[in-house]
Amino acid sequence: MTSLLAQPARLYVNGVALWAPRLPGWQRARGILAGLEAPPAEPAPRPAPELLPPTERRRAPDTVSVALEAALAACRFANLDPASLPCVFSSMHGDLSITDYMCATMASTPALVSPTKFHNSVHNAAAGYWTIAAGCTRPYTALSAGDHSFGAGLLEACVQALAGGENILLVAYDIDARGPLAPVARSKHLLAAAVIVSPRRGDTAIAQFELKLDTGPGLVPSQARPQNAELVAGNSTESSLPFMEALALGGAHDILCLATPSLGLVMRIGAP
Amino acid sequence: MQSLSITAFTATCAAGSGRAELLRALDSGTSGLKLNDFGRDPLATYIGRVAGVEDAPLPAEFSAYECRNNRLAWLGLQRDDFFEAVNTARRRYGADRVALVLGTSTSSIGATEEAYSRLTPQGEFPEYLRYQAVHTPHSTGEFLQRSLGLNNVAVTVATACSSSAKAFAQGSRLLDLGIADAVVVGGVDSLCGSVLFGFNSLALVSPEPCRPFDAARSGISIGEAAAFALLEREDAAGAPAPRFIGYGESSDAHHMSTPHPSGRGARLAISDALARGGLQARAVDYINLHGTASLKNDEIEAQAIAEMFPQDTHASSTKGWTGHTLGAAGALEAVITLLSLESGLMPGNLNSRELDATCGPQVRLGNARGSVRVAMSNSFGFGGSNCVLLFTAARAS
Numbered sequence: 001m002t003s004l005l006a007q008p009a010r011l012y013v014n015g016v017a018l019w020a021p022r023l024p025g026w027q028r029a030r031g032i033l034a035g036l037e038a039p040p041a042e043p044a045p046r047p048a049p050e051l052l053p054p055t056e057r058r059r060a061p062d063t064v065s066v067a068l069e070a071a072l073a074a075c076r077f078a079n080l081d082p083a084s085l086p087c088v089f090s091s092m093h094g095d096l097s098i099t100d101y102m103c104a105t106m107a108s109t110p111a112l113v114s115p116t117k118f119h120n121s122v123h124n125a126a127a128g129y130w131t132i133a134a135g136c137t138r139p140y141t142a143l144s145a146g147d148h149s150f151g152a153g154l155l156e157a158c159v160q161a162l163a164g165g166e167n168i169l170l171v172a173y174d175i176d177a178r179g180p181l182a183p184v185a186r187s188k189h190l191l192a193a194a195v196i197v198s199p200r201r202g203d204t205a206i207a208q209f210e211l212k213l214d215t216g217p218g219l220v221p222s223q224a225r226p227q228n229a230e231l232v233a234g235n236s237t238e239s240s241l242p243f244m245e246a247l248a249l250g251g252a253h254d255i256l257c258l259a260t261p262s263l264g265l266v267m268r269i270g271a272p
Numbered sequence: 273m274q275s276l277s278i279t280a281f282t283a284t285c286a287a288g289s290g291r292a293e294l295l296r297a298l299d300s301g302t303s304g305l306k307l308n309d310f311g312r313d314p315l316a317t318y319i320g321r322v323a324g325v326e327d328a329p330l331p332a333e334f335s336a337y338e339c340r341n342n343r344l345a346w347l348g349l350q351r352d353d354f355f356e357a358v359n360t361a362r363r364r365y366g367a368d369r370v371a372l373v374l375g376t377s378t379s380s381i382g383a384t385e386e387a388y389s390r391l392t393p394q395g396e397f398p399e400y401l402r403y404q405a406v407h408t409p410h411s412t413g414e415f416l417q418r419s420l421g422l423n424n425v426a427v428t429v430a431t432a433c434s435s436s437a438k439a440f441a442q443g444s445r446l447l448d449l450g451i452a453d454a455v456v457v458g459g460v461d462s463l464c465g466s467v468l469f470g471f472n473s474l475a476l477v478s479p480e481p482c483r484p485f486d487a488a489r490s491g492i493s494i495g496e497a498a499a500f501a502l503l504e505r506e507d508a509a510g511a512p513a514p515r516f517i518g519y520g521e522s523s524d525a526h527h528m529s530t531p532h533p534s535g536r537g538a539r540l541a542i543s544d545a546l547a548r549g550g551l552q553a554r555a556v557d558y559i560n561l562h563g564t565a566s567l568k569n570d571e572i573e574a575q576a577i578a579e580m581f582p583q584d585t586h587a588s589s590t591k592g593w594t595g596h597t598l599g600a601a602g603a604l605e606a607v608i609t610l611l612s613l614e615s616g617l618m619p620g621n622l623n624s625r626e627l628d629a630t631c632g633p634q635v636r637l638g639n640a641r642g643s644v645r646v647a648m649s650n651s652f653g654f655g656g657s658n659c660v661l662l663f664t665a666a667r668a669s
Contacts, residue, residue: 004368004424004451083525093408094430099381103388106465110313111472118470119529119654122377123409123430128655131523137540139521140657141438144409144428152427156442163445180391181384184407213451215368215423260417260426 004213004263009162012272013207015078015169015196017070018244019047021189022231026073033228033248046190051082051133060129062190063095067126067173068133070192078196078204080167082134085196086160087169089127090143090153092236093177093185095120100179126173149174150193150240151259157197158211158265167198174236188234193244205272207247212266214256219264222255243267273444273548275517277509278501278663279454280357282348283607285497285600286320287593290351295611298619301639303593305481305493305623310463315472318481320495320595321463322347330415337415339383339406341376341462345416348460348498357502358420361454371424371452372417373443375436375459377599377653379428380411382464412460424452430599432653433562435459436499437602440661441519443503453508458500459603467494467598474529482565482596484589485574485635486624489565495595499603501610512666514610518549524656531652535572538562538650541658542580549662551646553581556662558618558647559634560605563589564596569652571630578632586642587634592622602651606661609649613665616641 016026021043023029031037048057049068060068067089075082093099098121105113122128124142131140145152150172157170173192177185201208222242223229232238239257246253246269253269281291286304288294297304305318325343329335334342349355362370387401396402405411410428417426425446429435436459443455471477471494478491503516522544524537531538546553559581561573570589577587590608597604612618620638621627627635649661 006450092410099384102466102470103381103385106385106469107389107391110465110469111315113466113469113473115470115473115529118466118473121466121470122432122654124432124653124655124657125528127431128523128528128657131525131656132527135525137523137525137537140431140523141429141442142431142655142657144413144430145426146408146410146414149410152425155425156427159442159445159449159451162449180388180395180397181407184387184397184402184404186404260423262423263425 008210008212010208010210011158011161011197011199012201012205013195013247014167014198014202014205015074016206016247017073017077017194019066019070020191020232030248033245039231061095061098061120062175063173064126064129066190066192067171068130070194071130071169071171074169074194074196078202083136085167085169086138087140088153088157089140090149090172091174092144092146092149093174093187094123095125096175096177096181096185096187100181104179147239148258148260150237151257151265154257155259155265161197162199165199167196170195172237172240187236191232191235191237193237193240201272207269208272209267209269214264214266215262217262219256219258221258273448275506275515276444276447276503277506277513278516278610279504279509279513280354281501281607281610282352282354283497283499283604284322284348284351285594285597285604286322286495291611295615297593299617301622303481303622305595311465315468316479317477318493319463320493322496334415334419336403336405339380341380341382341412341460342415344462344496344498345412345460348500354500358456361502362421365453367421367423369424369453370422371446371455372422372426373429373439373455373457374413374416375429375439375599375602376412377430377432377435377461378464378467379409380406381466382462385465431657432655433598433601434651434653434657434659435599435602437651437659437661440516440606441521441659447503447505455503456500457503459600460498461597461599462496476566478565481623482591483624484563484565484591484621485570485628485631487626487628489570492564492566493595495597497594497597497600497604499600499607501606514613514666515664517664518545518662520544520548520660522658526656529654531568531572535576537656537658538573538576538652541660545660545662555646556585556648557644558612559585559587560609560649561587561589562650562652563591565591570628574628574630574635577634581634583633585634586618586636586640588619588621588636590619602659605649609647609663612644613647613663616644618642618644
């Protein structure tokens, strides 16, 4: 294995958020992931992102709903104005419900496709809605890297944070697959994980980590505790959980998170 | 950012396969747009379709990635010795040190559309389309990483029509931080039902070949393309090579499918690129505009250019040749911008007859020739994502 960075980079996690039906918000998720609290018996209903106008909350696609919920919660955690942050949105699939709609419509009545569904079908829809709702003119990007989309997003957020010396918001999310695509795309439930990373320690920092990058065929990603992994199992962003669990547990953890099948973020996480 | 060398670049689109054909089409004013013949019940519009994609299967070892988008990517890689240039970089630096950042809007969604149109009686995908590799946005990125044998960062940027311009920006940061020694950046997007009927549903598709910045323009013509560039640090390049010296990125924060009425995001991205490149607007000789030929984009972009640049800057959209190649447009038009730096040819606005009143003297109908030392390329996407790239000619050897 070779290390890609000449020396490890130090980054701080100045904000954090998590939303899944059985991990509804960071406050509860932190207790659940640490084993101090039981997960909700019934899955929580889809969040209604506060930042959207009331008329849009109900109509928003699931990806937009869950991603904006986590993005806003991370900004609140860090006491940062959402308009001030460059952001990285990362999702393996984007909105699988809209993909199902678009492809079913193309197969039946393509000329009747909904213009709103079409402009919501772009992979950057959640990022677009976020910057519109937040009034944010800072750059955003929207990434996909297969099963490793969380790691690829976290790496890009760290790269931007180190290059610009500032806070970067990462929002990683996926939703359940629908229709004939479901057995192939295989993603289940809703999940959004958000962190705000920076080379500078913020007042709200929950952790810091030393980042190295290793390549090689034998990289083995860290696993979350089985009872925690089960809470988000099957979602295409489930690879975010070991990192999020380490933040929830606090203390020192060594985490390897893949950004491609042969590139890993090697993180020594500790108290800020 | 440090200024970077572009040690190889290529493009394949309706106007030409490879740099020589594309430059010839630009010079002779030959459009690649043809009456739409794509798919069942084709819309009455013009498209920029790359010939021969159907007849160029992937090598057998990559058959799990079979789809139009990946075929187009593979075709594009073979032009202008680009594949060999990446191999050379991989041998020189090692596979661990060469990254891939690919821009696309719809990737291989065409394969998913095909699966939905051929469901089994049980409502399942047909057997030959039941593998996950092509039914996800990273399909083409993963295919390229594997076929090029790269082990560094390999990621897909999907910010609609700014995707592959942003790939250049993201790639440059990997070089700046020393994570990679060479980065393959590019864009691949191919024709599919979703974009043809989708843009049509927004009343953005023209019934005639698109006429960017024309007073009577009537919308976009959709095209497809594969375009790539190899970025390396300047001190690593052997022969003189054109340079990538700056990028600017911004968000409109306005609307999902309509640009900000005063072009706020576009102006921010242009200013950001100039600042990062350390240049004043007057230094820019040629601007390849986003210029989709939609009513709103062209109006807003023309106003921004008229207010920000001197009268003698030559600005044009080349979408009359290629169509709007969506997620590939940033990389395709970066290649056209690099061809302009190399050849001194500054394209005009093909198909356009009378410029819109909002255009300043920068926007030109016809081609021109001159000394092009600094050139810029604009890309603006749905979701208000803007990216502007700044290039300069090779240093004299």
